[in-house]
Amino acid sequence: MNKAKLNLPPKLMKILKYWRLIVTLLFLVVIIWSSIFQISTEEVGVITRFGKYVRQVEPGLNFKIPLAEDVYKVPVERQQKIEFGFRTDNPGIDTQYRESSSTKDESLMLTGDLNLAEVQWVVQYRVDDAYKNLFKVRNPQSTLRIISEAAMRQIVGDRTVNEVLTVGRTEIASELQLLIQEICREYSMGLKIEQVVLQDVNPPEPVKAAFNAVNEAQQEKETLINQAKSEYNKVIPKARGQAEETIQQAEGYAAERVNNADGEAARFTALYNEFIKAPEVTKRRIYLETMSNVIPKIGNVVITDQKGNSVLPLLQMQMNKKTVNNEN
Numbered sequence: 478m479n480k481a482k483l484n485l486p487p488k489l490m491k492i493l494k495y496w497r498l499i500v501t502l503l504f505l506v507v508i509i510w511s512s513i514f515q516i517s518t519e520e521v522g523v524i525t526r527f528g529k530y531v532r533q534v535e536p537g538l539n540f541k542i543p544l545a546e547d548v549y550k551v552p553v554e555r556q557q558k559i560e561f562g563f564r565t566d567n568p569g570i571d572t573q574y575r576e577s578s579s580t581k582d583e584s585l586m587l588t589g590d591l592n593l594a595e596v597q598w599v600v601q602y603r604v605d606d607a608y609k610n611l612f613k614v615r616n617p618q619s620t621l622r623i624i625s626e627a628a629m630r631q632i633v634g635d636r637t638v639n640e641v642l643t644v645g646r647t648e649i650a651s652e653l654q655l656l657i658q659e660i661c662r663e664y665s666m667g668l669k670i671e672q673v674v675l676q677d678v679n680p681p682e683p684v685k686a687a688f689n690a691v692n693e694a695q696q697e698k699e700t701l702i703n704q705a706k707s708e709y710n711k712v713i714p715k716a717r718g719q720a721e722e723t724i725q726q727a728e729g730y731a732a733e734r735v736n737n738a739d740g741e742a743a744r745f746t747a748l749y750n751e752f753i754k755a756p757e758v759t760k761r762r763i764y765l766e767t768m769s770n771v772i773p774k775i776g777n778v779v780i781t782d783q784k785g786n787s788v789l790p791l792l793q794m795q796m797n798k799k800t801v802n803n804e805n
Contacts, residue, residue, distance in 0.1 A: 514539055514548050522550055527545060533608065553604045556601055558602070561596075562581075562583060563576050584597050587630070588633055590637045593684075594680060596633060596677075596678050599673070602668050610666060624661065631656070632649055653673045
């Protein structure tokens with residue numbers, strides 16, 4: 478043995494002499510390397526010691542106890558999504574979508590009036606509690622998919638097919654987001670539902686043509702109603718204005734007639750009062766006023782006696798008077 482040892486190369490003898498130091502250094506390097514880990518900016522690190530939660534670390538360079546502690550990196554700032562009724566194959570500018578029998582099954586809904594509708598939607602969410610997301614629910618993404626589909630079926634089942642296809646889409650998306658968030662909170666899933674988007678809502682393919690015909694008829698009905706309202710707004714205000722104008726004219730005429738009648742009555746009353754005070758004087762005054770108004774309107778008048786003796790001189794005088802007027 479001693480001779481074998483003496484026959485070893487000097488380099489090998491030196492390596493064997495320091496092998497313990499080399500093994501120790503390698504072990505230290507492995508320990509240090511396994512105790513350092515990096516957390517990116519959109520993640521948090523959840524540390525467990527022998528399977529039990531101990532702490533949570535923020536983004537950056539961190540340390541853990543080697544072999545005793547494990548790190549779970551949870552993306553809390555990244556927005557994630559779950560698609561229903563379709564799947565995205567190649568996201569980008571020219572995004573391609575895929576539909577299959579499984580996606581058809583999850584998108585086919587029964588409405589409240591016992592009709593069918595194909596509803597495609599997207600649930601966008603992010604993790605807001607890493608501890609709950611890791612340890613409170615097993616497979617939270619699969620659970621969220623089941624919750625979302627059940628909630629959508631419940632909401633669609635409370636509405637008619639026309640509401641689902643047309644006017645109720647915004648309300649359905651808003652109500653679905655609130656319902657999913659409430660269930661996630663009850664299950665302590667540690668998820669925040671940020672948005673629910675109804676991607677597409679269509680009737681089933683066999684009855685799509687009939688639904689399109691109904692929608693076109695409804696749109697035509699709305700168009701005719703709007704045209705009728707437009708004509709109504711043109712004609713009715715004009716007729717009301719004319720009616721108001723006629724009423725005002727009638728009221729003005731009535732007021733004028735009443736005022737004239739009141740004036741005539743007041744004049745007659747005043748005249749009657751004067752007549753009571755002095756009947757003869759009033760009669761004469763009325764006679765003279767009447768004659769002064771009537772005589773100028775009569776024109777040329779010839780007054781003779783019963784025998785007509787003085788007719789010629791009067792006529793001659795009248796003719797002379799006309800001649801003088803013509804010469805002038």
